[in-house]
Amino acid sequence: MAQLLHTMFRVANLDKSIAFYTNVLGMKLLRQVENKDYKYTLAFVGYGKENEGHAVIELTYNWGESNYDHGTAFGHIALGVNDIYIACDKIRAAGGKISREPGPVLGGSTHIAFVTDPDGYKVELIQQN
Known part of the structure; x- marks a missing residue:
């Protein structure tokens, strides 16, 4: 395995x-x-x-590289969190950029949010309980 x-x-x-x-x-x-x-x-x-x-x-x-093309194939990584609203508040307070506010996913009931890292990579937060 x-x-x-x-x-x-x-x-x-x-x-x-x-x-x-x-x-x-x-x-x-x-x-x-x-x-x-x-x-x-x-x-x-x-x-x-x-x-x-x-x-x-x-x-x-x-070393020396400062610009990358993310392409169109990569989407995001995902992290499970216990309380997405508290997690987003903490991320915002720490200087993080919330690029999609927490709330239900379109057509579903799971609550998600997105954060963008300094290089523009997306991190999805998913409510776990």
Whole structure:
């Protein structure tokens, strides 16, 4: 059986992205690896470690790159939260950008919201209870 380990995002400003995922979304910086020969730095953030069964996010900073095209295929990642309204208030208070206010999904009853990270990636919040 396989296990989902991580999703990778290329980022323009590693410090700003780490701050967003840790300070705004409450993840932990799990590890950071710098490769001087190939000029990139990786930072892994998440709510728990991969070797403990948690999927994490790999933030990849290619030195000197500041602009990426997200394309039209990628949509978003999703996080389950206990209270979407409180989560959005906390995200807003921490300086995060709510790009879709919390409320029921169109044609359904599940409450969702969207947050945009510093590089424009979308993070969906889904009410879990």
